[in-house]
Amino acid sequence: MENAAYLEVTDLRKGYGSGEAHVEVLRGLCTGVRSGEICTLLGPSGSGKSTFLNLVGGLESADSGSIRVGGEELTTLSKRELVEYRRRELGFVFQFYNLVPDLTIRENIEVCAYLSSEPLPMDELLESLGLWDHRDKFPSQVSGGQQQRCAIGRALVKAPRLLLCDEPTGALDYKTSKEILQLMEDVNQRYGCTMVIVTHNEAIQYMSHRVLQLRDGQIVSEHTNQTIKPASELSW
């Protein structure tokens, strides 16, 4: 694992609305995530977790502050450059999978393989995701866990350096959630990609290298885990 911060955020501010209705969601956030780390963001609803993720993902623009990913300053990038950044650097996993309903599992993953000049080998990926037998099924024909595996595969296939996961197990049952977390752990170890996971599930922090606790748009605690539990040992 490298020592330099791959993701570096300085005095990040973001608000919505204007005048009296103005709400500041992120208030001067500063943090850093090293390359290859799993970083978990915890916090109650409205604490700014998803906003943080969206800013790092280039889906929203910050009011002020700096976001550097792999040495590149995101806040100065144009819309077109942000698209290229997402295309090259990022993978997204959402709570509700968001698969294209009329593409098969394999094709859904190919949708992002298409964006990369050197995508991961498809068959191998399908095997490692446990989706080989379901590769030709449509999303509506597989379980939620399998759909989320597919979503992870889709995010992963273009070999992104940064994987942003918004409540990846939020819509899944306990058993499936654990399977998905094991998969993410495996992906992190196998491909070495940096992961930022936004979650309400406090157990996930134990499989992470770094844990950030947010409240009212500020980091109220930040620590690095000395010992990391395997995902298979997590329980909640």
Added chain:
Amino acid sequence: MRNPLDRRIPRELKANLGKYLGIFALLFLISAMVTGYMVAASSLQATIEGMRDRYVVEDLQFDCDFEAPKKAVRAVEALGMTVHENFYRDLTMGWRKASGEEGTGTVRAMRVRRDFDLPIYVEGEEPNSRGQIALDRTFCENNGLRVGDHVTVDGRDFAISGVMTLSDYPTQMVHNSDLMYNTQSFSVSQVSDEDFDQLVGSSAQWRYSAVLDDRSMALPQRVELERRVAEAISQNGASLSSIVDRESNQAITFSQDDVVQDQGMWEVMLVLLVLIMAFVFVVLTNATIEEQSSAIGTLLASGWRRSEILRHYLTLPVLVGTVACVVGNVVGYAFLVKPMANLYMRSYSLPPYVVTFQPRVFVMTTLIPLGMLVLITFFGLLRKLGATPLAFLRHETSHRRGLGRVRLPSSWGFSLRFRARVFLRNISQFVILFLGISVGSILLLMGLIMLPTVEHVARTMSQSVPAQHVYLLKAPLRLDGSVDERAAFEAAETLSTSSAEDIQALDPAALLGLAVKAQTVNPDDRAVNVRENSPERIEQAERFAAASLEVKRNLADSMEQITLYGIEEPSRYWSDVQLSHGGIVVGKGLSQKCDLRVGQTYPFIDRFEGKTYELRVDGITDGDTNMDAYLSRADFCALMGEPDDYFNGYASDEALDLDPRFVAKEITPQEMLKVVDQIQESMGDIMNTMVALSVPFYLVVMYLLTKTVIDRSARSISYMKVFGYQDGEVARLYVRSITTVVALTLMLSLGGIVSLFRLIMKFMMVNYSGNWTLWYAPQHLVELVVIGFATYGVVALIHLRNIRRVSLSEALKVQE
């Protein structure tokens, strides 16, 4: 790597086969019909345009009351043209129809032409001996007559030697000012010179046709030339009764104008239909995008470019549109050109046409619709895809969110509020639905009320004929001559019209008797009718004077031909015309079409005399189709510089027996009504096509747009079912909202489309003679609503079935 999203295209097509089949069917139908029509019309137009040079069609014609002296003809030719005698006689003709029924009508007999206005024979040959006649193709086809069949003309038997088209009569116009042509009971014909001379049942009409030396002369120069022609004729002892430029000659131009104007109408219709189809595409594609909003958001978040996604969602509409237009084009060319051309060939006597590839038609029916489709869909998608990835992920791409969240009065019951929400949430679908239904309604309305409108115009014109018989005379003809006067005029007529051989053959005593009687005729006296009419008939007949004038049309740079009547005061036949002195009273139709207002003075032009009269309008008399102007006969004579006792017509409720040599034209209400049959025959198919086209258009537009409402509510419908609602109750909430919108649209759009149609009609008919105003009975609007609603009934049934099919599990699916 091939774009993986491409794989969803055939699946999307399969999953929404009904939707895409509907779109395909409609575009295909529009493309095929319009291609078939446009290719046929363009080919016919090219044929008509080629006729002028190919068949040496005349540039102008003039009629004289009597045969013009040679010096008058020479004087006209000296102005730069070749003048041909084109005399004709309108005679009674009888024939046996294919059905076995006896037919009677009028044949316009002419000599065989050799140098101008050449005939085109489609069957048989020209008459080359006595007792043979060549008749017009359309007349023969409409009456089942063929070469070898026999007809009676003026009581004599003739064998049909040929079926032909006369190049100066592609339209069988009996009179140039007629509302409509007549291919049912009127035919032009050619007979041998001997037969022409012997068919004396009616006097010859002294028509001259001229071919200009400079055939490229522009209209303003031709108008000036025609003024000089009129002068030359008048100054050389002939009496001019009409002069008609080729562009004003309805027999020559009507078919071409009709073909050209119809093409314009079809082009407008095509644009309207494609425009609506493009908006339908936008709505449908937007619905798909909304449905897949989160997936698209994820793609955008993963680095997909907006342009890549836009291209993807544009592919299917473009593909379906292209295939539909191309297949439609091929089918249109292969199968529909002939039936479409027949719509015209049945009405107009045109030479055989050649179908050629028409690049303009290809552009009109394929490239322009496709271009419109692509552009509108492109911009619709661009607008939709302008949302941020987050907006897609949060399902916030719909621009209707604001309306969907409008606060509704709490006093409204649950059902009403629910339906209002369905309406507000789908307002853009309903707006397009409103437009689509309106366009469909215009088509349907055209199909439903064009014929009644034309029939109404004909009936109104028929009712506006002031008497059962209106005779226009070539010269004043007294009815009240004594027995001696009649005998004297008859003797003079016999002597003047008999050939030298006939006169030599007369008994000397008889000849002397004739000469003595004829000698008593004073050349300055008004001619006396040689035929006998009872005193009662003479008593009820009323004299009038009439002149043909022109006045400028309001919306076009062309002239309307009108008749200025000098009528008795008080008049027995024009009792509703309130005459004034010093000015004229105009018909309501004329005042509307030419925007003539009371108190204003307008120039009225007499082209034959080359004079302009500045006439003040003092009043307007009733009648939407009344295109005449009136003043007292005394004022007429003073205005025209005629003697006080001048007249050139009789209005009479009883038929008068008049010397046919003096009769220029007889107008009867029945003649006007014949137009109705002709219109039904010639326009019925086109109007039925409109109705046939509008119903599937209604059906597909209604189905596609309302389907998106049901589709995007599938989850809510499923919830309702989970909550315990019956299918019927759910349907009442959703389908009734749609039904209300459709019903309101059908009724609320009526006013707008009728006004729009009125306007379209005004512009469409501006260059036609007469004042064409839209006419419909309430029943036509009821029919329109009923057909529209019946079509919707089919759609509603499909939706009811779809609602029954929405499964309970839809609500239980995991979805953000």
